[in-house]
Every structure is written in C-alpha cells, then in structure tokens.
Amino acid sequence: MPFEQFWAWLEMQPLSARIGESAWFPFLESIHVLSAMFVVGTVLMADLRLLGWNARRYPVTVVTGEVVPWTWGAFVVAVVTGVGLLMPRASWYVANPAFLAKVVLLLLAGANMLVLHFFALRTDRVRLQMTTGACSLLVWAGVVLAGRWIGHLS
C-alpha cells in the first residue's frame, strides 16, 4: 500500500485515538450516513430530471442549479466525517477492497459530473444528459453498496 507511513502516522495522532476509543466514532458515523444519504437523495432528484423522468416542466439547468449546491454542502459534511472515521484505523481502510472500490466509484462519480457540467449541460445535448443521469444513478448506488460493504470485511 502506498504512503504506508502516512497512514500509520495518521493513526498515531491524538485525535485518531480520541475518535476510535469513544462515542465520537458512532456519532461521526451517524452524521456520515445522514449526509451521504442526503447527497444521494439530491443526486437522485437531479438524475431523474436528466433522464426526463421527473420535473419535466422545469428546465434541466434550473433543477440541477437548485439541487447541486445542497449536494455539495452535504458532500463536504460526508467527507469531513468520513476522514474522521478513517483516522483511527487508516491502514486498515486503505487495504480494504470495499473501501478502495468506494474511492474508485467516487472518482467515477466526479468524472461523470465533469462530463455533465462541461459538455452535457453546456450544449443542451439531451442524449448525453440522459446518459450521465443513468451513469450517476448506477455509480452512486455502487458508492453506497461499497461503503456499506467496508464494515463486513475483516
């Protein structure tokens, strides 16, 4: 695993021990689940519009423009709490196949968002919008599945 020393160093931080040995862990985890599901929920609203299955009376850019800032806000909370969850057992997480799958899927979700933002929405290409919407639904469902799977691997 790359940066082995870094992950070990992260685990040694006083904050890591404080999270790992107290109710901070479940507290952060519950906030992580709440914010992550809000991310997926808002993404779902946008994706269904991209697919043309929801809110068709409003232009795509109106729906995405109003929903995506909420997605980003919740995403920041999910990342901050996620880093907190990672710290006490960083080396274990980065060697966990489900965690790695989750990271890859998150990068794919990011790439999909870039395609949407820079190509699909700019030129009003409906087919491409539908494709990015469908990809987003699948990738985010995969992120949730991989995330939930992390704890099932020993």
Place this chain on the structure above:
Amino acid sequence: MHDLAVYLLSNVPGLPPIVQTVHLLGIAVIMSSVVLLDLRILGVALPSQGVQELARRVMPWVWWALPIMLLSGLPFVFARPQRYFTNPVFGLKFALLLPSIALAALLHVVTVRKPDYRGTKVIAAFSLLLWIGVVLAGRWIAYADYLLPEE
C-alpha cells in the same frame, strides 16, 4: 422466519450489505422526497418548484420507499430479534418514525389541497427534524451500549 433469515444472511455471499444498501437507498429516496419538500416549504430549497406540484410529484416516492425499507429491514430483525426488541435505540427509532410517517401523510394531504396554508411550515420543520432523528437513531442501534452502558 428466524431460521430462514439466519440461513440466507449467513450463506448467500454479500447478502447482508446488499440488503442494507437497499435500505440505505430507501433513506436516499426519503431525502429526495419528503425532506426536500420540507426544505422547500421552509423556503430554503428549490425556489422554482411549486410546493403543490412538488408534493404531488415526490410524495408518492415516500409511499413506495417505506414498504421497501420495511422489507429490507425485517430480515435482520427476524435473524436477531433479541438484538432489536431489547434495544432501547430501536424503540427510539420507531418512536420517531411513526410521527414522521404521520406528518408525511398530513403534509401530502395539506400541500395538495391547501398549498398556501401557513401551518405547513410548522409541520415541515417537525417533519425534517424527525426524519433526521430516525436516520441517526437507526445508525445508533448498533451502538446502544455506548449510549446506555450496561450496569
């Protein structure tokens, strides 16, 4: 039912995380429907979408998501009933869930029939807080010992 749930959850590879993911995606649908409607009614989200139109469109999602979440939650309760029925956090989750569902039904009716009724803001605020509580309590079921250390 107990034996079947235990058998399936321990012998079908990957079944527990898959069923839990279905349950989690149900939460995402709750967020995209009633929670976003709450935020819309409170005047902080989706300003372009009309309350009545939004409610008509997204509230049916709630009534689809809830039975799916019940079905995806039950196998775990069947498999380990003592883990849940003696767990006060599980009780708390349902104590929060029942009024959440009642308020969702009330919001659905009021927003469709009288979208301008001012009291919907109060209902939406309680609805929002209760759903947040349900999700947090749901995750805390596994950590009941932290909250209530055994004497």
